[in-house]
Amino acid sequence: MSTERNERRPQGAVSAKASTADVFRAWRAHNKLVAGDSLRRLLRAPLASVMTWVVIGIALALPAGLYVLLGNVQQLSRGWDGAPQISLFLHQHVDEEEGRNLSRRLGSDRELAGVDYLSRDDALREFRDLSGFGDVLQQLDSNPLPAVIVARPRQTLVLTAEQTEKLRARLATMPEVEFAQLDLEWVQRLYAMMALGRRIVASVALLLCIGVLMVIGNTIRLAIESRRDEIVVVKLVGGTDAFVRRPFLYTGVWYGLGGGVVATMIVGLGMMVLQEPVAQLAGLYNSQYRLMGLSFGDMGNLWLGSAMLGWLGAWLAVARHLGDIEPQ
Amino acid sequence: MIQFDNVSKRYDTGFEALKRVSFTIEHNEMVFLTGHSGAGKSTLLKLIMLMERPSAGRVIIDGDDLQVISRRHIPQLRRKIGVVFQNHQLLFDRSVYDNVALPLIIAGHAPREIGRRVRAALDKVGLLDKEKHNPIQLSGGQQQRVGIARAVVNKPDILLADEPTGNLDPELSAEIMRLFYQFNQVGVTVLIATHDLQLIARLNNRMLTLRDGQLLTPRSDFTTSTFSSEDGADDNLLDSGIRDSLFGAGRSDDNGVADVD
Numbered sequence: 081m082s083t084e085r086n087e088r089r090p091q092g093a094v095s096a097k098a099s100t101a102d103v104f105r106a107w108r109a110h111n112k113l114v115a116g117d118s119l120r121r122l123l124r125a126p127l128a129s130v131m132t133w134v135v136i137g138i139a140l141a142l143p144a145g146l147y148v149l150l151g152n153v154q155q156l157s158r159g160w161d162g163a164p165q166i167s168l169f170l171h172q173h174v175d176e177e178e179g180r181n182l183s184r185r186l187g188s189d190r191e192l193a194g195v196d197y198l199s200r201d202d203a204l205r206e207f208r209d210l211s212g213f214g215d216v217l218q219q220l221d222s223n224p225l226p227a228v229i230v231a232r233p234r235q236t237l238v239l240t241a242e243q244t245e246k247l248r249a250r251l252a253t254m255p256e257v258e259f260a261q262l263d264l265e266w267v268q269r270l271y272a273m274m275a276l277g278r279r280i281v282a283s284v285a286l287l288l289c290i291g292v293l294m295v296i297g298n299t300i301r302l303a304i305e306s307r308r309d310e311i312v313v314v315k316l317v318g319g320t321d322a323f324v325r326r327p328f329l330y331t332g333v334w335y336g337l338g339g340g341v342v343a344t345m346i347v348g349l350g351m352m353v354l355q356e357p358v359a360q361l362a363g364l365y366n367s368q369y370r371l372m373g374l375s376f377g378d379m380g381n382l383w384l385g386s387a388m389l390g391w392l393g394a395w396l397a398v399a400r401h402l403g404d405i406e407p408q
Numbered sequence: 409m410i411q412f413d414n415v416s417k418r419y420d421t422g423f424e425a426l427k428r429v430s431f432t433i434e435h436n437e438m439v440f441l442t443g444h445s446g447a448g449k450s451t452l453l454k455l456i457m458l459m460e461r462p463s464a465g466r467v468i469i470d471g472d473d474l475q476v477i478s479r480r481h482i483p484q485l486r487r488k489i490g491v492v493f494q495n496h497q498l499l500f501d502r503s504v505y506d507n508v509a510l511p512l513i514i515a516g517h518a519p520r521e522i523g524r525r526v527r528a529a530l531d532k533v534g535l536l537d538k539e540k541h542n543p544i545q546l547s548g549g550q551q552q553r554v555g556i557a558r559a560v561v562n563k564p565d566i567l568l569a570d571e572p573t574g575n576l577d578p579e580l581s582a583e584i585m586r587l588f589y590q591f592n593q594v595g596v597t598v599l600i601a602t603h604d605l606q607l608i609a610r611l612n613n614r615m616l617t618l619r620d621g622q623l624l625t626p627r628s629d630f631t632t633s634t635f636s637s638e639d640g641a642d643d644n645l646l647d648s649g650i651r652d653s654l655f656g657a658g659r660s661d662d663n664g665v666a667d668v669d
Binding site: 102103104105106107109110309310312313314315316317318319320321323406407408 | 483485491514519
C-alpha cells in the first residue's frame with residue numbers, strides 16, 4: 081500500500097475490492113443485521129403483523145389440531161394393536177362346568193397362548209359396570225348373556241389375518257360354541273379409519289399450507305412494493321439479487337415462525353378446553369385417559385415447518401416481483 | 409475506459425434515442441456530455457450502467473464488452489462505477505451515514521473499514537458533521553453531496569453524473585464541479601452529463617455533444633483537452649480553488665476517498 085501511495089501521479093483509483101474472508105464475514109454480519117432489521121420492521125407495525133400471524137396461525141392450527149387428535153386416537157388404541165383375541169360365545173344350554181372344562185381343554189391347545197373363562201354371571205357384571213345399562217338389566221327375569229371364552233392365539237400364529245381366521249373357524253365348529261368372533265376386526269377397521277384420517281389431515285394440511293404460502297407471498301409483495309426506492313438504489317450501487325432478496329426472505333421466515341407459534345398456542349388452548357370433557361368421558365369408560373397435546377418434538381417441527389413455509393412464500397413473491405423493479 | 413462503437417438505442421416505443429454513436433473516453437479523462445433534454449444523454453449513461461442495453465453496436469467498459477455481461481454479473485460492473493443522480497436517489501428511511509455506507513455493505517467490507525471510508529467520503533464532501541442526520545433534513549446542495557459521497561465511497565474507476573448541478577445555484581454548482589475535478593485528479597474517469605453550458609464553457613474539458621441522438625463534435629481520437637495539470641489550464645474558473653484543496657496544506661492523506669491506493 082505504501083509503495084502505491086508513493087506514486088503521486090494520477091493513475092486511477094483502484095476500486096476497493098473486499099477480500100474473500102471479509103466478504104464471508106460481511107455476509108454473515110449482513111444476515112444477522114437483516115434478520116434483526118426485518119423483525120424490527122414487523123414489530124414497528126404490530127397490528128398488521130399480528131393479524132398476519134393470526135391468519136397463518138389459524139391456518140396451521142387446523143392441521144396441527146387434527147394431527148394431535150389422530151395421535152390421541154392412536155394412543156388410545158395402542159392397548160389392542162397386534163394382539164387379536166377370539167371371543168367364543170357359548171350356547172345358552174352349556175352350563176358353567178361344561179364351560180370351564182372346555183376352557184381347560186382349550187388352555188392346552190397348542191395354537192392358543194391362553195384363555196380366560198367368563199361365566200354368564202361374570203359377563204352380566206362386566207356389562208352392567210361398563211355399559212351403564214345396569215338398571216335395565218335388573219328388570220330382566222333371567223340373564224340374557226352367554227358365557228364367553230376369550231382365547232388369545234399364540235404370537236407365532238398372529239402372522240396373517242388368514243391364519244387367524246382359520247383358527248377362528250376351527251374354534252367355531254366346536255359344539256359348545258355358538259359363535260366365534262375375531263376381535264381384531266374392529267381394530268383393523270379402526271386402523272383403516274385412522275389411515276383415512278391421516279390422509280384427510282395430510283390433504284387439509286397441504287391445502288392450508290398452500291393458503292399460507294399465498295398469504296405470505298401477498299404480504300411480501302406489499303413489502304416489496306413499499307421498499308421499491310430502496311431496491312432501485314441497491315441495484316444501482318451494485319447490489320446482487322441475493323442481497324436484494326435477503327430482507328424479504330427473512331421477513332417471510334418471521335411471518336411463518338410467528339404463525340407457527342400462534343398455531344401452537346391455538347392448539348394448546350384447544351387442548352385445555354377439551355381436557356375436562358375428555359377426562360369425564362374417559363371416566364365413564366373406567367379410564368384414566370388424558371389428552372396428549374403437541375410434544376416438544378412436534379412443536380419444533382411445526383415451527384421449523386412454518387418458518388420454511390414463510391421462507392418459501394417469500395421466495396415465490398420475490399422471484400415473481402423483484403425482477404419487475406429495475407432502475408429506470 | 410469507456411468506448412462506444414456505433415451504438416444505437418431504439419426504445420420499444422420506436423423512439424430512437426441514440427443513433428450510431430461512437431467515442432472513446434480514455435482512462436483518467438474528464439468529459440462533459442451535453443445536449444438539449446431528450447438528446448440522449450441519460451440513455452447514454454444508462455447504457456454504461458447496463459440499465460439499458462443497446463439495440464445495435466457495442467459498449468466497452470474497462471475492457472469488458474457489456475454485450476457479454478449477463479444479468480447476473482451486472483452488479484460487479486456497477487460496483488466499478490459511481491453514479492450521481494440529479495434527483496440524488498437517497499433513501500430517507502436512514503441516516504446520511506447509512507446512505508453512504510450502502511455500496512460498501514453491498515460489496516462486503518469489514519464494519520471498521522466501512523466506518524473509516526464513509527467518514528472519509530463525508531469529510532471529502534464537507535458533511536462529516538451531518539452523518540447522523542436524515543438526508544431529508546439537508547438542503548438540495550447537501551443532498552447532492554451525500555449522493556457524491558455515496559458514488560465515490562467504494563473508490564470506483566468511473567464516476568458518472570447525470571445533471572449533478574441541475575437544481576443548484578451557480579455557486580453550489582461550482583462547488584460540486586470542484587469535487588468532480590478532485591476525483592478526476594486522483595485518477596477517476598469522470599463523465600458528466602449536463603446542459604449547464606455556461607458552467608462548462610469556461611472549463612478546458614472535452615465535450616461530447618448530442619443532438620437528436622447523434623454525436624456532433626468529437627471523433628474518437630479527440631483527446632486534446634483532457635484535463636491534467638500539465639495542460640496549462642491555469643486560467644480556468646475553478647482552477648485556483650481546486651489547487652487549494654488538492655495541493656494546499658492540511659489535507660490528510662488518510663482521508664481514504666481520493667487516495668490513490
